Amino acid sequence: MNLESTILLTDLYELTMLQGYFHAGMNETAVFEFFVRKLPKNRNFLLVAGVEQALAFLESAHFEPEEIDWLATQGFRRESLEKLRDFRFQGDVHAMPEGTLCFPEEPILRITAPIPQAQLFESRIMNLLHFQTMIASKAARSVLVAPGKELVDFGLRRAHGAEAGLYAARAAFLAGFSATATVLAGKLFEIPLSGTMAHSFIQAHDSEEEAFLRFAEANPDRAVFLVDTYDTEEAVRKLVALTPRLEERGIRPLAVRLDSGDLGAHARRVRRILDDAGLRRVGIFASGNLTEERLQELVGTGAPIDGFGIGTSLDTSSDAPYLDCVYKLEEYAGRPRRKRSEGKATWPGRKQVFRRYDADGRIVSDLVALEGEDHPGEPLLVPVLRDGKRLSPPEPLRVARDRAARGLASLPSDLRGLSPAAAPYPVRFSTKLEALRSALDRS
Amino acid sequence: MNLESTILLTDLYELTMLQGYFHAGMNETAVFEFFVRKLPKNRNFLLVAGVEQALAFLESAHFEPEEIDWLATQGFRRESLEKLRDFRFQGDVHAMPEGTLCFPEEPILRITAPIPQAQLFESRIMNLLHFQTMIASKAARSVLVAPGKELVDFGLRRAHGAEAGLYAARAAFLAGFSATATVLAGKLFEIPLSGTMAHSFIQAHDSEEEAFLRFAEANPDRAVFLVDTYDTEEAVRKLVALTPRLEERGIRPLAVRLDSGDLGAHARRVRRILDDAGLRRVGIFASGNLTEERLQELVGTGAPIDGFGIGTSLDTSSDAPYLDCVYKLEEYAGRPRRKRSEGKATWPGRKQVFRRYDADGRIVSDLVALEGEDHPGEPLLVPVLRDGKRLSPPEPLRVARDRAARGLASLPSDLRGLSPAAAPYPVRFSTKLEALRSALDRS
Structure with missing residues (x-):
């Protein structure tokens, strides 16, 4: 199955509504916006990701x-189905570029198209933007608490399926991770690959020395050794004893990996063993049920760990495995629309977000306004697709990664922590937008 | 990209280890078992799912x-890469059939193959078995608390990517759900489809009546009406007034859908309005951030709701978005192997699980033993692949669904609740297995 372009990856109601629009001859322009209603409790900001996949889908989606x-x-009726034969997205898209910081109620992506088109792509557009934005936002927390450390995505095995593993690797790299263990993600997105060996490799050999030696001979440029299968410090002593034989073969041990027990305590003991043996350049890499909270603790207590492999908590965003995001109709046939369902009311109209910075380049506040309003600050939504075609070629992932790095650097200190900030980042609404909302409520 | 058969959907270390095995000429038989180490706190059992996808992957996986x-x-070295050209899985697989109840430390799937093969498939086998088993186990909780209710998977938009949405639909149906909204899942797995309309459809029309009428005319067999866009009870009164016109056109309203506010209170008021109008056969369907706890509350307080759409909490298993599962080497070259890492030690050897039932057909206890031991009870692992080929054709999903239903019916009452049982289900280990573990610890 080709998951990248099949429109059947949608909810049934998109198709029944489509049939409704066809039947009623409704084909006027609709404006839908994708946004997050509120932040999960452990998040002070989000990082936009997944826009590239959403655009690729809009460009290629069709019915076979x-x-x-x-x-x-x-x-489904024959006359509806005939209309699907050459059904293609031909509308306009505005979006925040990937790696942009974003906050609740701010449109991340806006689709302007004849209503059948704008409606039909809802499910997959949400599916794509939601996941990567969630993972990039999760990964950014590790990036913020472990500056200068090598961070590697290890999460494929417990990611929710293949696409989750691939897109988690992409979103984490975008947020500032150094590498991924997922080979196909490395190939698809040009992300550096990182990996060592599993316990099974050690267990399959009669001794750890033999396993270390054979692994290093076969992978001389990836000589990282897993040392916790039986006794961590003992394994490191074996490696030290083995090092002259490795060096004879031109192999330089790069690092050891700790994967269980008290990682901080083991790292200190291992560092001492390595240093005493003159192996100061051999690094220490740690993994095993890591979270950003644990990273903060290890970094904060000065554990001599050079890099971390983060798997399950990253790829599943385990403390907040979903965002309260929606894709809502804001305008149809030139008239603003507003949903008033209890607790789920929306801001009507086509919107733009203006971001203001202080003299030090820190973000200060955002203003959500109607499109066409003029306000100070950086407008965050930019046109990306017109009449179904890209306005510029796909952006290299490293460009988005640099944007994310600048975004994280622009966070005020109270938003950088792992705990909820005392006050949320200020997102305000323009007078005209407030007035439009009130006018629709009275109508 | 073809995600179903590419071996590059793996962790880098599987390939570096492979190179190690090739280099050392290690090609003897290895036995790996996939199991869950412990249950998440809100789970009293798991339901096996995803075996079919794992087998399909093993059968088709290859390098392009x-x-x-x-x-x-x-x-990677040229001599290693040459060996990958015709690399295929040619080993044996034993597994618990899909829909089987399972518990911690019990092997769910066992691979017996030359070590390069048994090793290489680890990442994707885990990725496939973990996700569907997690979702089936999550879905079973809703099935248990809402017997006789229609349960529909609504989760695609916040599932973690395409595959998560598709496999969540499959796993939920396997566990006893009635239908899914995900069209492609309906097509791929022959799951009944269910769906209504979104708020945007209502908002795009000038009035709710007009939206209802047009939708029903275009979809006469799917006349389910979303009633909470503006005022729930008011919308139901409009539908009542519209019903004669619908009936003139041969359309019978099937149900209304509530999606916000106090669902129980709205359902009672809506039921009264419908009944007073003689529309007793029009059902009430509810959705909106539902969880199994909320279902239990609504069902327990007698809310007149006939079916539920469950999305995010189901497709992300939001209260437990991962299982602590592993794929471990238990034997190599005829010798049992045991990992002794702190807090992560494993049970060695090839294992079988025997399940005992009481006279009423309830499960009583499981015994994990070494393969070849003879014990009373039902052996749960059965051979499914030999020399890389299936021993029987793929099992229809409905067969696994029936097995799951029998499994859920066999649960003792203390395991059926949403909260942790006072005592976990007893999983014991045979004397021979205990002895083997001790012997390896002494060696």
Whole structure:
């Protein structure tokens, strides 16, 4: 199956609504905006990611003849299905560039298109933007608490399926991670790869020395040794004893990996063993159920650890495995629209976000306004697709990564911590937007 | 990209270890077992799912020439890469059938193959088994607290990517859900589809009546109406007034959907309005941030709701977004192996699980023993692949679903609740297995 371009990766109601729009001849321009309603409790900001995949989907999404035949078996009308044969997205898209900091109620992506098109892509657009934005925002927390450390995504095995593993690697790299262990993500997104060996490799050999030697001979440029299979410090002493034989073969041990027990205490003991043996350049890499809280603790207590492998907590965003995000109709046929459901009311109209910075380059406040309003600050939404075509080629991932780094550097100190800030970042609404909302409520 | 069969969907260390095995000429038989170390705190049992996808992957996984060329750019040796050209899984697999109840420390799937093969598939096998088992186990909780209710998976938009959305639909159906909203999952897995309309459809029309009428005309067999866009009870009164016109057109309103506010209170008021109008056969369907706890409360207080749409909490398993699962080497070259890392020690050897039932068909206790031991009870692991080939054709999903239903019916009452049981289900270990573990610890 081709998950990148099949429109059947959608909710049934998108298709029944489509049939409704076709039946009623409704084809006027609709404006939908994707945004996050509120932050999870442990987040002070979000980092936009997944826009590139959303755009690629909009550009390529179509129905295969075989899919249309199948829909016919599901009770869809022949005249609706005929319209799907050359159904393509031909609308406009505005979006915050990947790596942009964002906050609740701010449109991250806006689609302007005939309503059948703007409606139909809802499910997959949300699925793509939600996941990567969630992971980039999660990864940024580790990046903030462990500056200068090598951070590697280790999460494929417990990511929620293949795409989650791949896009988690991408979003984490965008947020500032150094590398991923997921080979296909390295290939697809040009992310540096990192990896060592598993316990099974050690266990399959009769001794740790033998396992270390054979691994290093076969992978001379990746000589990182897992040392916790039986006894961590003992394994490091074996490595020290083995080092002259490795060096004879031109192999330089790069690092050891700790994966269990008290990582800080082991790291200190291991560092001493290595240093006493003159192996100061051999690094210490740690993994094993790590979270950003644990990273902060290890870094804060000065544990001599050079890099961290973070898996499950990163790839599942385990403390906040979803964002309260939505894709809402804000305008149809030139008229602003507003949903008033209890607790779920929305801001109507096409919107823009203006961000202000202080003299030191820190972000100060955002203003959500109607498109066309003029306000000081940086407008965050930019046009990216017009009439279904990209306005510029796909942005290299490293450009988005640099933008994210600048964004993280612009965070005021109270938003940089792992705990909720005393006061949320100020997101205000323009007078015109407030007035429009009130006017719709009275109508 | 073809995510179903590319071995590059793996961790780098699987490939560096492979190179190590090749280099050392290690090709003897290895036995790896996949199991869950412990249950998340809100789970009293797990339901096995994802075995079918794991087997399909093992059968089809291979390296494309273009992938091998790419690996050459990543520093892999030419002689290793040559061996990958016709690399195929040719080993044996034993597994618990999908829909089987399972508990910690019990092998769910066992791979017996030359060590390079058994090692290489680790990452994706875990990725596939972990996710669906987690989701089936999550879905079973809703099935248990809402017997007789229609339960529909609504989670695609906040599932972690495409595959998560598709496999969540499959795992939830396997666990007893009635349907999914995800169209492609319906097509791929023959799951009934269910869906209504979004708020945007209502908002795009000038009035709710008009939206209801047009939707029903276009979808006469799917006349379910979303009633909470503005005022829930008012919308239901509009639908009542509209019903004669619908019936003139041969359309029978099937249900209304509530999506916000106090669902129980709205359901009672809506039920009364519908009943007073003689529309007793029009059902009430509810959605909106539902969890199994909320379902239990609504069902327990007798809210007149016939079905529930459950999205985010289901597809992300939000209260427990991962399982502590592993894939461990238990035997190599005929010798049992045991990992002794702190807090992560494993049970060695090839294992079988025997399950005992009481006279009423309730499960009583499980015994984990070494393969070949003879014990009373049902042996849960069965051979499924031999020499890389299936022993029987893929099992229809409905067969696994029936097995899950029988499994859930066999749960003793203290394991059926949403809260942790006072005592966990008893999983014991045979004397021979205990003796083997002790012997390895002394060696």
